[in-house]
Amino acid sequence: MFLSLNWLKDFVNIPKSLNPQELGRLLTMHTVEIDGIEKQADKFKNIVVGKILEIKKHPNADRLQIAIVDIGKAKLHIVCGAPNINKGQLVPVAKVGAVLPNGLEIKEAEIRGEKSFGMLCAEDELGLGDDHSGIMILNDKAQIGQNLADYLNLNDVIFEVDNKSITHRPDLWSHYGMAREISAFLDVDFKEIKNKEVITEEEKIKITVRVDDFSVCPRYMGLAIGNIKIGPSPQWIQTRLIASGIRPINNVVDLTNYIMLELGQPLHAFDLKRIREDNKVEIFVRKAKEEEIETLDGEERKLDNDILVIANKSNPIAIAGIMGGANSEINDNTTEILLEAANFNFITIRKASKKLGLRTESSMRFEKSLDPNLVESAVKRFVELLKEICPEAKVISKLIDEKKFTLKQGPIDLDLGWLENYIGEKINTKDVKKILEKLGFKILELENQLKVTVPSWRATKDISSKEDLAEEVVRIYGYNNIKPIAPKAEMIVPDIDKTRYLERKIKDILSGIGLTEVYNHSFVGEDHLKKIGIDYSSHIRLLNPISSHQTMLRQRLIPNLINNIRINQARYETIELFEIGSIYLSVSGEINKNNKTKEKLPFQERHLGIIVSSKGDVFRRAKGIVEYLLAKLNLEVSFIKTEVDYIWANKNIVADVKINNVDIGVVGKINNRVKNNFNLKREVAAIEINLRSLLNIIDSRPEKKYKEYEKYPPVIRDLAFVVDKNILYSDLKKAIINFSDIIKKVELFDVYEGERIGENKRSLAFHIIYQADRTLQSSEIDELQKGLVKELESKFEARLRDF
């Protein structure tokens, strides 16, 4: 919303010493965020009034002329293409260096061989209208060399208000309301508008208004006015509308807009002739049926019963609170109008506006929940100003007022001790009272307590509690006048959230060994999952996705990680990434949906995803990363052939990641199908670990205790076994370690496959570490080893390998 400084000055005495920048800052600090401040004159810098002394033909172009223009200090030679210029005219001249409102910078130029030192401007080029038919011709009040801004009387300053910061303040969508705020924080007088009563001069028209439901239209006032002559508004109205960003149309329409910008109450004027029947007008405020209306913007709009309309007996003539209908539009021949000033429920207007995709200056204000009392002030103000600009106009009906509303105006008890505690600083009772009274509150002072009555324009939604009053007091007093005080609180060491702690530790461990962390979206798309082959029928879907590749919630991290490889592979030979994030399943989880029912939110948990891509053995690398990570967390991992069908993995190169037989995730190599679908250049392996399962294991294990180290030295024997390739390392290892109590550790140190040991055979070489609570004799170990070899022979047909 735009605010005109001149307009604000109608209602509040702003000290001359206060410059606009400072006023803007104060507004920001006390009331609303000011996004920008513009001096109108700045728009017309280097644009002056010039007189055309002479016009010559351009020697090289039929359509161009050369004007010699007197701008006082100089006579400029300017090439011009407009046909309407004549000797002796006064015209706007943009000098070299001027920047037009449309961004065009004027430079010295050569046009078809003729030098040009400026530009003669048309209305639209100056942002003063739509006219591009020719150069703007100024009247004889213009003085040669005068700044155009001075000629146009553009001495205003425009403040741009951030609309978001006044969503809760219906009263601030107007100059009048904003002026009241300024009067409060500057502590200067506020000039209230005193409206005259509307007098019916000749009751020619009988208006009846039927409001179906006062809950959606708490008030509707109607008034017929005749003897109107439609024409342009006087300059002062046009200037203010332009300053506020609204295009002038004609005196009646402009005046409705003027009142809206001044008081915040949208008004609408119907052409009375087009809606009356004889000397009667019947207005119905009702829900729309399945019907259509052409609105003022020329659009044909389909209506339904979510939309409130203003109708006569036969047809809707306006969409309530949003836009009028073309069928009753004011035109040049209009002589009588029906003025509508009404109040509509904010939800009704909001819903209809959203449904129609039509947001107007009017609907924006109604959405904020306007004060029904404002309706009356607006009608009175309209009549008063109309008589000023159109003196022959006459009120030709009674002022109809259909209404049913109540406002919660309190009084609210404001305990002054509570106020001091809430703010953290004592503000004088006198000052508290003054601030509230300046803002329009009525106060009854009791001992250490104020009974505060809320003004109607703040009572619709905005103010209803003592906390609301505290805000009023403190923001006008000035937040930055409050001395900061550190809160008094118990000195406690806060609990640590275990999941967060684990996540952070994992991130440090992985980034410490060269992996890079990525953040992917929580969403996935169908095409992407299709390419992997994932059945997405059980994925949670967004009701309102905004992109086809983000329609569902991810159930795993791996799919998005695959994409990370794809986008980096052209520049990086080896890529190792990880991500920690949430996954979401369509079944119910454990978190309560609310505190009233037993319903649960969909299942959500944190996962760790790792992906590696390189020319090397990525599967082995991936397993190494998992082993390292878990070893750092003091856990021992085992990889077990999986029973799950992972669609993205090579069937033979995928394993469950287990700790003490508890499944915590999967590691596997991306299969060729997926690799090809994503054009992956190198081998890729991926890991997905369930952090909740991991945390459960960490949580349930006993605390770490120091263990005295063995007093007797270990005996280490290296043995290599040749087995069939279908024999798993994990089984072999288990058999060895379980063979005897004194075998404490088994470490694989070599794997060999090759002709030397035969086809389909694999050699696994182990360090076997024997240790006991005594000195082990070599003969004892020999004996044990013999038994072990025999056992493995019978179990796995393993044969000891000779070197």
Add this chain to the structure above:
Amino acid sequence: MKNKLLQLKDKIFTELTNVKDVQALVDLEIKYLGRKGELTQILRGIANLSDEDKKIIGRLANEIKEELREKIREIKDIILEKGDENRDVDVTLPGEKIKIGHLHPLTQIQNELEDLLHSLGFMVIDGPELESDYYCFEALNIPPHHPARDIQDTFYIDPASLKTENKKIDLVMRTHTSSVQARAMEKYGAPLRVAVPGRVFRSEATDACHDVMFYQLEGLMIDKNISIANLIAVLHQIFSGIFKKNVKVRVRPGYFPFVEPGLEVDMSCTICGEKGCPSCKHSGWLEMAGAGMVHPNVLRAGGIDPEKYSGFAFGIGLSRLVMMKYGIDDIRLFTSGDLRFLEQF
């Protein structure tokens, strides 16, 4: 005997000075100190001496032996170093390549903030990203039809895609970390100090400044007699802590339905020092957070009596903070997965 020893010593030392390489040194060591070496032979002869001589000669012989060993070591070091000089070592060559991993910039700043808040007694907690309408809006005093619930701001979950009986549209991707406020109050009661960093979602068109997902950090403190003055003091601590210098904090009115009063929090521009620059849009101030005193309706929703307790809350735009700190001009880089971006942090 004594003289013999001393003569031998001199002889060995003279030979030693002429030694030029390690091999010659080894040979010399064997010649005199080896098992059949000259000095060794003499030392063996000591056994035949009288007890008194044994003592004197024995000590001398051992001294010479030690001295010799020492000298040989010394000469060996010198020879070896000289030899090194001759090899063409380029000391400027890089060391062994050890791969560097990178934490996401959001993680790095989030960790810093978490530590900071922890040190102020805030418990850092998590909340669900897929949240109920109740905790995301209703419990936060955001009534139905409030603009914050608009479909153009909020991702709603399609109930048809859920394996639950309730088919109402009452689940959303949380639009702010404030959704954890009422949950934390219900779980821990008052007094309460929690911080919630996390991922939030908005259903809006993406551009350099907007993504459908970004990060926030919510702070909430509830106790007896918590005041606006307390809030301002804590915000000052936090921003000074983040930027590791004493920054100025100013607050001004703002509107959020779950606080009353609502505040916008600005910090003195760290880039220009309040003089005005493009980063602060020439105002000298940077918008850092939304904040306010917890609305009594929110306290009630969390089961806390607003007549006994009051509290403040603030929400810091974590993504924005990271962008500002590193001069990142496109928010979409965070989720790009592009190593050229990630490796810079």
